[in-house]
Amino acid sequence: MVDISEKDVTKRTAIARTAVTMRQETLQTIKEGRISKGDVLGVAQVAGIMAAKQTSAWIPMCHPIALTGVNIAFEDNGSDELFIEATVRTTGKTGVEMEALTAVSAAALTVYDMCKAIDKDMVIGPTRLIEKTGGKSGDYRRNEEASDSFN
Numbered sequence: 001m002v003d004i005s006e007k008d009v010t011k012r013t014a015i016a017r018t019a020v021t022m023r024q025e026t027l028q029t030i031k032e033g034r035i036s037k038g039d040v041l042g043v044a045q046v047a048g049i050m051a052a053k054q055t056s057a058w059i060p061m062c063h064p065i066a067l068t069g070v071n072i073a074f075e076d077n078g079s080d081e082l083f084i085e086a087t088v089r090t091t092g093k094t095g096v097e098m099e100a101l102t103a104v105s106a107a108a109l110t111v112y113d114m115c116k117a118i119d120k121d122m123v124i125g126p127t128r129l130i131e132k133t134g135g136k137s138g139d140y141r142r143n144e145e146a147s148d149s150f151n
Contacts, residue, residue, distance in 0.1 A: 001061050007093040012134035016100035018127035020082045020111050026119040027076055030111075037114040041074050044084070044110040048072040051106030052088050052099040059102070063094050070099075072107055084108055085130075095135050101127060 030040045037043075049070045056064040069089040076082045086103035088096040108124045115122065132140045 001063060004063065004093040007136065009091060009093055010134040011089070011091050012095050012132070013087065013089050014095060014097040014100035014132045015085060015087050015130040016097070016104045016128065017083065017085045017130050018104040018108050018125060019084070020108050020122055020124050021080055022082065022115065022122040023119050024080050026115055026122070027080060027082060029118065030082070030115065031076070035114055036117065040111055040114045043114060044074075044107040045072040047110040048084070048086055048103040048107035052086065052096075052103040055099045055102045059098055062098050065090050065092055065094065065096060065099065067096065067099065070103060072103060082111060084111075095132055097129050097132050101129060 029035055033039060049072060051058070052070045053067060056062040067088060067090050069087070071087045073085045073087075074082060075085075084104045084107045086100045086107070088100040088103060090096050105124075105127055108127070112122050112124060128142065129140070130142050130144065
């Protein structure tokens with residue numbers, strides 16, 4: 001791991017997004033709460049939060065970070081795409097980009113797991129960092145595609 005002992009403590013935020021593309025009927029079944037395994041979005045939200053908190057256990061060179069906030073949000077295009085966004089915050093010496101990316105990935109995998117009985121053709125991605133603030137390298141904001149949700 002990189003030595004961060006000389007870095008300054010700053011407020012840090014990262015936002016990541018991904019999507020799950022599925023059959024229209026699958027998305028409708030999720031929205032109506034008719035998936036046999038339960039509340040897909042509720043369980044995916046908890047999975048994303050848990051994953052953000054455990055990122056250093058998943059990614060070998062990540063520092064354990066005390067997170068001050070994790071928010072998982074969902075939107076859809078009304079047809080066949082579910083969009084997932086994670087916002088992760090901390091006050092510390094290293095950023096939370098990996099925590100945000102891990103959160104959306106775990107949430108998307110949870111959606112897949114809970115819906116695979118009715119739709120094995122679901123596709124996850126693209127998964128990407130949208131924004132990060134704080135730290136020595138400064139702020140970053142991705143130029144998003146016009147078709148992306150969460151505008």
